[in-house]
Amino acid sequence: QKEVEQNSGPLSVPEGAIASLNCTYSDRVSQSFFWYRQYSGKSPELIMSIYSNGDKEDGRFTAQLNKASQYVSLLIRDSQPSDSATYLCAVIEPAGANSKLTFGKGITLSVRP
Amino acid sequence: DGGITQSPKYLFRKEGQNVTLSCEQNLNHDAMYWYRQDPGQGLRLIYYSQIVNDFQKGDIAEGYSVSREKKESFPLTVTSAQKNPTAFYLCASSLSSGSYNEQFFGPGTRLTVL
Numbered sequence: 001q002k003e004v005e006q007n008s009g010p011l012s013v014p015e016g017a018i019a020s021l022n023c024t025y026s027d028r029v030s031q032s033f034f035w036y037r038q039y040s041g042k043s044p045e046l047i048m049s050i051y052s053n054g055d056k057e058d059g060r061f062t063a064q065l066n067k068a069s070q071y072v073s074l075l076i077r078d079s080q081p082s083d084s085a086t087y088l089c090a091v092i093e094p095a096g097a098n099s100k101l102t103f104g105k106g107i108t109l110s111v112r113p
Numbered sequence: 114d115g116g117i118t119q120s121p122k123y124l125f126r127k128e129g130q131n132v133t134l135s136c137e138q139n140l141n142h143d144a145m146y147w148y149r150q151d152p153g154q155g156l157r158l159i160y161y162s163q164i165v166n167d168f169q170k171g172d173i174a175e176g177y178s179v180s181r182e183k184k185e186s187f188p189l190t191v192t193s194a195q196k197n198p199t200a201f202y203l204c205a206s207s208l209s210s211g212s213y214n215e216q217f218f219g220p221g222t223r224l225t226v227l
Contacts, residue, residue: 004155032213043203043218044156051213088155100171101146101216103155 006104023089117219136204145187
C-alpha cells in the first residue's frame with residue numbers, strides 16, 4: 001500500500017514568518033508531486049507541482065523535492081492570515097496511462113496576525 | 114468560463130435510497146475522477162475514467178457506480194449498498210491520466226444520510 005505521510009501538524013506561525021510543510025512518501029519510484037490548499041468547507045486548489053529534484057519557486061511558495069530521501073516540502077514565505085488552510089500533499093507513481101494520485105491527510109496551517 | 118461544476122452542493126439521503134451526484138467539465142479534459150473525503154482524512158479515490166465509455170475502480174468503489182457517456186460528464190451514483198455514505202464528494206479532471214497531469218477539482222457535494 002503506497003503511503004503519503006504528513007505527520008507534523010497542526011502548524012501555527014506568526015504573520016510574516018516562513019511556514020514549512022513536510023511530506024514523505026513510501027514508493028521510491030514516485031514521479032510527480034503536488035501541493036493542494038484546502039480552505040475549510042471548500043475543495044482542494046492546486047498550488048504547486050514538482051517533478052524533478054531541487055526547488056521550484058512560484059511567488060511566495062517554494063516546493064522542494066528530494067527523491068533520494070523520499071520527501072517533498074512546501075515553504076510559504078511572508079505568511080499571511082489568508083494562508084491559513086489545510087495543505088494536502090499528493091503523489092503519483094509512474095504507471096503510464098493509469099497513474100493515480102495518492103493523498104496525505106493534510107497539515108493544517110494557522111497564521112497568527 | 115471554464116471549469117468543473119458539481120451539483121447539488123448539499124444532498125440529503127434517506128436510508129436505502131440511491132442518489133446521483135453530477136459532475137460536468139468544460140475544460141476538454143479526457144480524464145475524470147471521483148474522490149471521497151471524510152473529516153480529518155485525505156482524499157480516497159472511488160472511480161476514474163480516462164476516456165468516454167471507459168472507467169476503472171479506485172480504492173473504495175464498493176457501493177458506488179459511475180458512467181461516462183459524454184466527455185464532459187461523469188456522474189456518480191451512491192447506492193444503498195454503501196454502508197457509510199456521509200462524506201464530502203469531490204470530482205476532478207485532468208488533461209489525461211498520465212504521470213505529469215495535474216488534477217483540478219470541482220467545488221464538491223456534501224452528502225448526509227438521515
